[in-house]
Amino acid sequence: MGEEETRVDISLVILKVKTIPDDIDKKVSKAESNCIICGIPFSKKGSSQTSKHVCRFCYHACCAACSPLTAIHPESNGSERICLKCYTSHLKASVDEENEKKNQEVIRDQIETIQRETIELHTKELEKIKEDSRNQERHYKDQISKLNTEIQDRESRIMSMSFEENKKLSEKDQSISKFIKEMKDIEEKGKEYEKSNKALENQNSNLENEHKNLQTQFKNLETFNTNLGKENKILQDKMKNLQNELDHKGKIYTPEPKTGCMNSCIIY
Incomplete structure (x- = not known):
């Protein structure tokens, strides 16, 4: 098979763009005089190859050679001119999304297979457990039957005792x-x-509580005695200070009145 037979004509691929950015500047092509992809200046004489076109997906100016394809626009839902840069970008996103879907389907199939195998394994284990339970039940029934037989034999021997x-x-x-x-x-x-021990424990507990209360009262009395001692010392200091003040002041006395003096005299 030759190269021409295996080549894919991308013009036959119908690309549907889901979304375009909301903040895109739709008037950006007016100020552009060169192709945004190849950089060729646009012809003013109207040449078909160098004519100025606008990509309806990025709204940049491009030449005819760099925008030969169309894609389904998400707003108009019709075929619109698209530059090769936008086409490649959106085609890659579409392929990645398709691959992601396929990967998700593969993962989902693997999960379903694992779940199915797990259920089958659990079913086999459950059947094995049930079979073991039945065997154990039969074993217990045989043991019970033997015990009943032994009990009956023992009762028979007891009845036949002398x-x-x-x-x-x-x-x-x-x-x-x-x-x-x-x-x-x-x-x-x-x-x-x-009961007696519990009563004694209660009495002991009560005595301990009384002992604690007495200790608390004794501490309060010690605190009160300490405070009285401090107040007594303060009073003694005050009395000493008053005595010192009296010692520094002059003495007041009243002499005997002299003969011929009509009034008593006070000499300091």
């Missing part, structure tokens, strides 16, 4: 009953001891 053997068993039963009664008496005494 009077002496029955008497011995009765004595043993009496001894066991007596032992059980003694154990119950001991248990009752133990309960009484526990």
